[in-house]
Amino acid sequence: MADPYRNTYHVAVIGAGIGGLSAAHTLAGHGFNIVLIDENPHMGGQFLRRPFRPHNSDTGGTASGSRSRLLDRIHQDPMVPAGTWLAEAVTAPGAGVDILHPAQVLGIFPDRRIWIMASPTAGTAAGQDARLMEIKAEILVLATGAREQYLPFKGWTLPGVMSLGAAQILVKSHQVLPGACTAIAGTSPLMMALANDLLKHRGHVAALADSHSMRWKMGQLPFFIRHFPKLIQGACYAARLFRHRIPVLHGHSVQEAQGQERVSGAVFARTGPDGCLLPGTDRFWKVDSLAVGHGFVPNIELPVQAGCRVTYDPALGGWAAAVTVNMETSVNGIYAVGETTGIGGAEQSWIQGKITGMSILEQLGCIHPLQSRWGRFVKTRHQLYHRADECRSYGALLNRVCRVPAAAYGRIPDDTVICRCENITMQTIKQAVQNGFTSWSSIKKATRCGMGRCQARICGPIIQKIIQALTGTEPQIIGPPVSRGPVKNLPVRLLIPSAGNPENPPGQEKGQ
Amino acid sequence: MRSSPHILIIGGGVIGTSIACHLAVQGTQVTLVEAKDLASGSSGACDGLVFLQSKKPGVHLQMAMESLKRFRKLQKQLPVPVEFIQTGGLVTIETHEEYRAMKKYVQDQQAIGLDVQLLDRKQVLQREPGLSRRIIGAAYSPLDARVNPISLTLGFALAARKNHAWILTRTPVTEILVKNNRVTGVVTSRGTILADLVVNAAGAAAGKVSRMAGIQMPVMPRRGQIAVTHAGPPVLHHCLISAGYIAAKYNPDLARTAGQGISMEQTENGNLLLGSTREFVGFDTGNTLPGIRKIITEAAARLPALAAFQIIRTFAGLRPYTPDGLPILGPVSKLDGFVMAAGHEGDGIALSTITGELMADSLLDRKPAISLDDFSPERFDSLATDPMLQTDPETWRPAAQAVPQGRIR
Numbered sequence: 001m002a003d004p005y006r007n008t009y010h011v012a013v014i015g016a017g018i019g020g021l022s023a024a025h026t027l028a029g030h031g032f033n034i035v036l037i038d039e040n041p042h043m044g045g046q047f048l049r050r051p052f053r054p055h056n057s058d059t060g061g062t063a064s065g066s067r068s069r070l071l072d073r074i075h076q077d078p079m080v081p082a083g084t085w086l087a088e089a090v091t092a093p094g095a096g097v098d099i100l101h102p103a104q105v106l107g108i109f110p111d112r113r114i115w116i117m118a119s120p121t122a123g124t125a126a127g128q129d130a131r132l133m134e135i136k137a138e139i140l141v142l143a144t145g146a147r148e149q150y151l152p153f154k155g156w157t158l159p160g161v162m163s164l165g166a167a168q169i170l171v172k173s174h175q176v177l178p179g180a181c182t183a184i185a186g187t188s189p190l191m192m193a194l195a196n197d198l199l200k201h202r203g204h205v206a207a208l209a210d211s212h213s214m215r216w217k218m219g220q221l222p223f224f225i226r227h228f229p230k231l232i233q234g235a236c237y238a239a240r241l242f243r244h245r246i247p248v249l250h251g252h253s254v255q256e257a258q259g260q261e262r263v264s265g266a267v268f269a270r271t272g273p274d275g276c277l278l279p280g281t282d283r284f285w286k287v288d289s290l291a292v293g294h295g296f297v298p299n300i301e302l303p304v305q306a307g308c309r310v311t312y313d314p315a316l317g318g319w320a321a322a323v324t325v326n327m328e329t330s331v332n333g334i335y336a337v338g339e340t341t342g343i344g345g346a347e348q349s350w351i352q353g354k355i356t357g358m359s360i361l362e363q364l365g366c367i368h369p370l371q372s373r374w375g376r377f378v379k380t381r382h383q384l385y386h387r388a389d390e391c392r393s394y395g396a397l398l399n400r401v402c403r404v405p406a407a408a409y410g411r412i413p414d415d416t417v418i419c420r421c422e423n424i425t426m427q428t429i430k431q432a433v434q435n436g437f438t439s440w441s442s443i444k445k446a447t448r449c450g451m452g453r454c455q456a457r458i459c460g461p462i463i464q465k466i467i468q469a470l471t472g473t474e475p476q477i478i479g480p481p482v483s484r485g486p487v488k489n490l491p492v493r494l495l496i497p498s499a500g501n502p503e504n505p506p507g508q509e510k511g512q
Numbered sequence: 513m514r515s516s517p518h519i520l521i522i523g524g525g526v527i528g529t530s531i532a533c534h535l536a537v538q539g540t541q542v543t544l545v546e547a548k549d550l551a552s553g554s555s556g557a558c559d560g561l562v563f564l565q566s567k568k569p570g571v572h573l574q575m576a577m578e579s580l581k582r583f584r585k586l587q588k589q590l591p592v593p594v595e596f597i598q599t600g601g602l603v604t605i606e607t608h609e610e611y612r613a614m615k616k617y618v619q620d621q622q623a624i625g626l627d628v629q630l631l632d633r634k635q636v637l638q639r640e641p642g643l644s645r646r647i648i649g650a651a652y653s654p655l656d657a658r659v660n661p662i663s664l665t666l667g668f669a670l671a672a673r674k675n676h677a678w679i680l681t682r683t684p685v686t687e688i689l690v691k692n693n694r695v696t697g698v699v700t701s702r703g704t705i706l707a708d709l710v711v712n713a714a715g716a717a718a719g720k721v722s723r724m725a726g727i728q729m730p731v732m733p734r735r736g737q738i739a740v741t742h743a744g745p746p747v748l749h750h751c752l753i754s755a756g757y758i759a760a761k762y763n764p765d766l767a768r769t770a771g772q773g774i775s776m777e778q779t780e781n782g783n784l785l786l787g788s789t790r791e792f793v794g795f796d797t798g799n800t801l802p803g804i805r806k807i808i809t810e811a812a813a814r815l816p817a818l819a820a821f822q823i824i825r826t827f828a829g830l831r832p833y834t835p836d837g838l839p840i841l842g843p844v845s846k847l848d849g850f851v852m853a854a855g856h857e858g859d860g861i862a863l864s865t866i867t868g869e870l871m872a873d874s875l876l877d878r879k880p881a882i883s884l885d886d887f888s889p890e891r892f893d894s895l896a897t898d899p900m901l902q903t904d905p906e907t908w909r910p911a912a913q914a915v916p917q918g919r920i921r
Binding site: 115455485 | 666741743781818
């Protein structure tokens with residue numbers, strides 16, 4: 001089998017979201033070998049979700065076209081056309097960027113060797129015809145994005161309860177509604193966006209419960225003045241909710257998801273100070289799906305594996321890769337872009353991608369030393385620095401809005417499962433904390449939490465917040481979740497010569 | 513000196529916590545200091561095999577047999593379940609050369625009184641139907657067992673703490689105080705702790721800790737990489753090592769042709785633990801691609817059912833290597849009050865119970881059940897000029913033929 005990919009690249013960009021695309025685009029056309037790797041079958045990451053492929057299944061509620069075009073046009077994020085253009089520019093035949101997707105980066109090893117599981121056909125990286133590849137790159141750009149933060153409640157593991165992002169993937173990529181009647185809850189501004197997407201695709205939204213009170217939100221309004229396009233976007237979302245008479249419960253959180261085999265109802269209760277739920281204020285809604293979101297945490301598995309320093313800052317959404325102004329991590333030759341360096345939205349990723357691209361060009365000697373001190377290059381770069389700072393301040397605001405009061409994590413009911421892979425309940429975690437296991441690595445050993453299939457991607461940030469709520473230990477002392485390859489499960493068969501791919505043993509130079 | 517000495521143990525691995533537990537239950541005043549968290553070194557990054565067959569016939573095997581007896585009673589004494597199960601163990605044989613070597617090895621073990629026998633392919637497949645037909649035979653012992661090494665370490669620690677031992681985690685020792693050729697205590701990140709006896713149970717870092725006291729000990733970090741699969745249906749009922757594993761441990765000539773061998777076990781949860789490499793790379797606990805690939809391909813060659821599993825994680829631990837493969841246990845004659853308890857390499861878990869008991873007896877001036885003479889630190893005095901003791905463990909690499917043989921008594 002002819003291998004269209006090389007084994008060594010000048011630059012490997014991991015993640016084809018806005019940040020990765022932007023970095024690849026800045027680097028393209030300078031004569032370097034660039035590879036862009038992404039686990040999704042489409043470009044643009046979580047931001048540019050679009051229909052997967054023509055869908056002909058009609059199980060459940062099939063989503064269909066839009067109803068109010070005008071509202072859509074007003075509140076469309078300007079980053080959507082910009083991102084689409086970027087994706088087209090990078091994937092264009094003449095761009096000189098090798099695209100490897102769907103492909104899962106399993107790990108980063110010494111000398112910037114990356115281990116990849118790739119599938120030549122669309123779908124998932126771990127498909128039947130998947131194979132393992134090994135690529136060595138002189139420079140690595142980690143644009144691994146973010147994942148959702150969860151706040152467990154009673155019944156959060158029932159089928160039908162999902163994250164906002166999951167519901168959005170269903171609607172936007174698969175064109176399937178999460179259910180006939182969906183309730184939305186949490187703290188994330190994405191709740192409004194999801195409600196809009198559902199309504200746009202003729203779904204039914206039972207209620208939207210926002211943990212923050214109306215008063216708190218009004219208090220945040222002045223901070224948003226600087227980012228008024230976002231305000232307009234929010235107003236448009238609100239207008240659509242109002243038009244569809246969707247009940248919005250301010251200052252309410254999920255108390256419980258009810259149901260036997262899947263969710264059949266959601267109970268919301270008024271949120272008191274400190275995130276506690278006030279007794280006697282609970283209201284029941286009959287729903288068959290519940291989407292919940294409490295903001296995002298950066299995906300730092302690959303930076304941690306590569307040995308990059310990570311820092312904890314609530315304004316960045318938790319643990320994030322530490323970077324210089326030029327987006328270089330603490331490891332020479334490894335850069336981090338976008339949400340990996342702190343939650344901040346698509347525009348931040350776009351700008352950081354550009355800065356990264358320029359820094360790499362400078363490092364590779366494409367920018368003349370004189371040029372890098374004077375002239376347009378410097379001017380552009382300073383403008384970008386400035387805009388990156390603005391984006392960072394918006395990100396901090398966003399993360400403040402999404403944040404859940406720490407005490408809420410201490411009040412999770414005892415029988416609630418926290419680590420879903422290993423079935424570890426809140427009670428077990430509480431006991432371990434009482435026994436003095438108050439660091440991430442020790443609580444993992446004491447309870448087995450985070451040792452399952454997902455390797456603490458879901459429960460890691462939750463457990464950190466539980467320890468913080470129960471003991472007041474600083475996250476810096478609890479420590480960041482550790483990561484070892486493979487980042488995602490690796491089928492053993494891919495490593496067995498007979499069952500795997502005998503013609504392509506990893507590590508063989510192209511053309512040999 | 514007081515009638516009951518204050519004993520300070522450096523190292524919160526399985527050996528340190530076991531000694532602390534055995535001392536504390538006897539009412540001794542014990543302090544354990546650990547630089548990171550409990551079981552954060554090799555004890556938390558290893559497999560849980562309690563294998564008798566892999567022990568060299570002699571005092572080493574005698575220790576392991578005594579340790580096994582104590583494991584059976586241990587579950588009642590520790591506050592957490594340690595998942596100790598006597599699954600029986602197989603040493604798989606793939607070549608006729610290995611078969612000849614194993615035949616002699618088994619005879620030696622039988623002479624000591626170990627319940628072990630050589631099985632042919634048919635008998636092996638009857639016991640373990642999932643194994644590859646490539647295997648020509650195996651040595652089998654019903655005594656071999658497995659345990660959860662992390663639970664074991666935490667169990668020892670919790671039991672020690674229950675008996676009023678003082679356990680300090682995240683407390684690195686920065687200095688060992690010596691006065692008139694006698695250890696008086698240690699300086700830690702949390703201040704000075706005075707003690708009558710200081711036990712060095714720092715595992716792979718034992719060489720570093722000894723240097724703080726001005727003593728040279730030939731304990732070197734030897735990396736072992738391990739891969740873990742998801743929890744699947746039972747496919748492996750015994751603990752398993754390949755004959756190459758024993759060869760790699762005791763016979764470098766055979767190891768060169770047979771590779772380093774592998775070990776496999778399926779834990780109570782259903783996760784398969786596949787190990788392990790043996791590499792001298794300083795204190796680097798990273799995983800390497802060739803290492804992981806080698807472990808998995810070799811394991812899958814012996815257990816074809818592995819192909820249906822998925823690897824969820826890899827990790828590596830630093831085994832404390834000594835030149836003769838035996839631990840260093842007992843007081844250091846050159847420095848009063850400084851006691852060694854390290855260097856078990858891959859046997860720390862298996863020998864943890866007996867080591868804790870013997871060390872406790874030795875520290876309290878009682879006669880231990882097994883003489884510690886064979887493990888004495890003095891046996892390496894002749895190595896004083898060896899390059900191994902002169903170089904930094906971080907950079908030390910064995911010369912091509914550096915594994916000294918014939919030192920095993």
